[in-house]
Amino acid sequence: MTSVPTSHVLLLAGTLFAIGLVGLLVRRNVVFMLVSIEVMLNAAGLAFVAAGSHWGQADGQVMFIFVLAMAAAEVSVGLALVLRLHQRFRTVDADAARELGGEGVASPAYGAVAADGGDE
């Protein structure tokens, strides 16, 4: 009876992190981008717990609890921002918020959507 090798757990954590990173880069829906960030945080927590289990120390689990608290705070603020974006632009497309760079950068399509949303 052998225990699970730590390298395999770390490999799994790396795979999950890579999937989350690809999702963050590929998707343009803000909600899916937040979910991808959650996947990446979860993978980082898995790596912490695997390392803590490898040396038999509790520090890895303590760090996972901090990752959990950070994820909760990040998600609450991020989802409030998503609701704000949806109220203002009537879309959850991340590219809709590009007018943060200045009025001249905003694409005409989203400008019209923004004007509609404001007049409602």
Place this chain on the structure above:
Amino acid sequence: MNVMFYVAAVVAVACTVRVVTHVNGVHALLYFVVSLFAVATIFYLIGAPFVAALELIVYAGAIMVLFIFVVMLLNRGPQSVAQERSWLNPRAWVGPTALSLVLAVEVGILLFAGDLELETQTRVAPKEVGITLLGPYLLAVEIASMLLLAGLVGAYHLGREGGREGGREGAHREPGAGR
């Protein structure tokens, strides 16, 4: 026990790929919950039972509820009825259910047969975690509490209706039509 780890790992990776590639928000969240279940099983297998419980309660419980609320809020209007009908499609829940069943079988094996095998795995008990958390890491706990307070205040400020930006929109909306 090694085999159970690899089965749970395959379930986790498959679910996470579906999370990233799915077009429907609620279906993707369903897959993400199963992925969190799989990771919680892995936590238990590598000797961290306390963190496995936290993963289920905080991630799969609290944070997923937030996501589902927001996805539901974003899907208002007449097309939501057709969407609701499409959500009851068996094709939507067969995948997550099958993957959850794999994990349920694993948990059953762990409960009824795996107790002796688990003793060889180094296990970090919740008591040890608590002593470490409130001992050397006490300052970090305080910082985390301040972070959570900042998140609470920020989410409240961004989410309320009568903000500086939202006041214009909120004033013309009849009461009851808003959120």
